[in-house]
Amino acid sequence: MNGPLYDFFEKDHRRIEELLKKATADRHHIDEQGYHAFRTGLLRHIKMEEKILFPAAQKANGNVPLPLQAKLRLDHGALTALMVVPPSPDIITVLWHVLEKHDELEEQPGGMYDVCENLTRNETARLLDQLRRTPEVPVQPYNPAAYALDSARRALQRAGFDFETILHGKTENG
Template sequence: MNKSLHQFFTEDHHRIDKLLNKATEQPDEIEMNYYHQFRTQLLRHIKMEEKILFPAAKKANPVMMKELLPQYRLEHGALTALMVPPPTLFLIKVIRYLLEKHDMAEEEPGGLYDVCEALTHGQTQELLDQLIATEEVPVHPPNPAPIAMESAKRALQRAGYDFDEILRLTNNQR
């Protein structure tokens, strides 16, 4: 099977990861220009999945996708909410952790991308054309209000993750 969609999304994951890595190259410092690019590109990626890939796969097999999509959508909601507060080193640790888990579940053999690729095999070029044409999501500057972080933590909780627990896990790995 041709894995053009899988490759497209996996390469996009790598491109987005590089932007986050550039934003955090300097220890204890966040380069806001790269972080802004990371935010806009991550949100564009989520938009491509939510507005193009998922609907096409759902149209092909609504029952299967009804079972598969809820967790990915909750994680997309959490990632989107995590883009609202100003970045801190702690916030970025949580974002990296969630992205690693999320991306792995999409990319692994038999994962979401393989399922979607199989379901939409007759539409690959049409979908790729739509994905490439997807515009960035307009973003506001980060919101420093405490409610922004509280909302992000609640969205993370709905997706099955705990902000403080992720920080404990990531601090123990170092």
């Protein structure tokens, strides 16, 4: 059964997805204002997980990292790297794929949110308060340099995703 923390993060996933959907309705003409809201929303969401939720759950777990924590951290690195480069149809395709796979690991029964919810059940009110007060992450202008995209591709690879494979519809590794 989903609890308050699960609900908080699941609703934020849907909010972020809606921002991306609206900003990229025409993938060849990105709504820059909408995409900015998506970027800051996604980065804030990652910050809430990495700085508040995961550490609280790890602490409640005897300071032992949770089984999915390393994979989700790699995903967060890949998503963050994708926020550096200008949006393009290819970037948007890869973003949607990674978000779908990542969110599934967090939201599925027995996934990261269920585990965190169970471990931190005595801290729910404090954590929700902290999460709601998390400020946005400032973003820099896009970096259109080839090395920025190369860096994003390497971050994706470390997280188990292949940029070209995702683009060509072969998603068995994601």
